[in-house]
Amino acid sequence: MANQAPTLPLLTPYKMGKFDLSHRVVLAPLTRQRSYGNVPQPHAILYYSQRTSKGGLLIAEATGVSDTAQGYPDTPGIWTKEQVEAWKPIVNAVHAKGGIFFCQIWHVGRVSNSGFDGVEIHGAHGYLIDQFLKDQVNDRTDQYGGSLENRCRFALDIVEAVVNEIGADKVGIRLSPFADYMESGDSNPKELGLYLVNSLNKYGILYCHMVEPRMKTVGEKIECPHGLVPMRKAFNGTFIAAGGFDREDGNNAVAEGRADLIAFGRWFLANPDLPKRFELNAPLNKYNRDTFYISDPVLGYTDYPFLDSTA
Template sequence: MSKHGGIAASTVPLLTPYKMGAFDLSHRVVLAPLTRTRSYNNVPQPHAILYYQQRTTIGGLLIAEATGVSDTAQGYKDTPGIWTKEQVEAWKPIVDGVHAKGGIFFCQIWHVGRVSNHRFDGVEIHGAHGYLIDQFFKDQVNGRTDKYGGSLENRCRFGLEVVEAVVDEIGAGKVGMRLSPFANYWESSDSNPGALGLYMAHALNKIGILYCHTVEPRMITFVDKVETPNSLRAMRDAFKGTFIVAGGYGREDGNAAVSSGYADLVAYGRLFLSNPDLPRRFEIDAPLNKYNRDTFYISDPVVGYTDYPFLSSVV
């Protein structure tokens, strides 16, 4: 029994410790990067301190919401940036808040390959979901005829150049990348996603980044989950660093993914959004709060953001 009277963490695969490069994780439940549209005028706000702190555990990995690194990178209203001094200064108390509770915080960047502040524990490059890098990857939307289009090698060139630029800036041991080779986000698909995923796994090995964070084939869009024979097993076997999976996982299949060696870590989005104490609930197999999709992207600094109850307040 744990000190809380629940199941001992060592009997729950998701709650076992893991060594990720220089980082000692106390469990394998990762906060996935979640756009919340509450960074007014692209500046992170003080209410984000509480939001991320609520989801912080000692030795837990959190990946911040997608963060733009130029004024042309933003695709949605009130998403955070990190290209101005004001934005960098606004991130600092958020990072400090996570660190104060013993958490490990990576900043997911999108659009280009530089980061402005080295106080973050690491950087995740957004190469998924049909955004800029993913548009280069996918042959159904990349119609270029230069060295960035056509062959698989050419289509992956831009994304790998971004990775190399970030690695040159902060070191490979602080860099991860998110990929969704099988997905069709924003009608961005590939005729041979398995080959694309394998190519990127091998290419990222050569660069030596810390982790590869890959979206399951069953998540063909942001919300649609389908049964599919496709698997990330080939990518997982090929990639030599930490392999993180995401895409509609719950407690049981998350435990199975870890215990079978299919994944090292499992990222949770909607469930972690609505259950700030998700690792604890997984530990004792407690009921989960239901998420309210209607409040995912509203601008309210509390509603649907920091008002989901903790287990102690409902039992």
């Protein structure tokens, strides 16, 4: 009898708090700008369910918690009853296939987790929280500016508020200390990242989702191997790494203990059955950047083919 091929590290099970994951391939939060009028639409039911596998973790696109939180057109919200009701069939479709679904929120407010399994706080990529964290952009002179402790205070206040609202076991955060999106850089990103994860340990949150330093700005990839290792070692909960990973990089990161889970964005966008393709080492659909942010409910959204339909 032939020896069975070893299981890929990315496809081994993992227990994240109370959640039993069947593999370590995570759908990264991806803004798609197809929630017309800030209301999630029925076509999102198909989009998310296509990318759901039993025991797989999905993180929803950035979702506003107030009408002042929106920075881009047609991004979803969750601050009105209409928006909450519109999310329910999407969440139900993910749950029907055995998936685990977290909602990424832009900043704290009237957070509703009904129908979602948890919340990811968006503290990355030059948006509101990141603007407080980075010394290149934070020029405040009050208790939220100046020292490292003061610059991190706003982020930790938000974490504390969300934890108090829904419980630490349902809370994650996304951070990009090394990134320079929208000129929001920091003079000592390693120190910033370490201070944040050590501070987050006090709240006992479920996971920290951090972007590799090699992803410095949109589309710019630089060589900076293993830059997240100190943060990964310092954080007590589940550590999710993102930023330019492919099948080989992701497997190595998990095998070497540099991350528990790996978030994939563009490749998961273009390959709804990405875990299956990784398992078979099958060719991947190429993604089309021109359709990332258009408003079409199908083109570049739900029309990427599955492996069995391309065979």
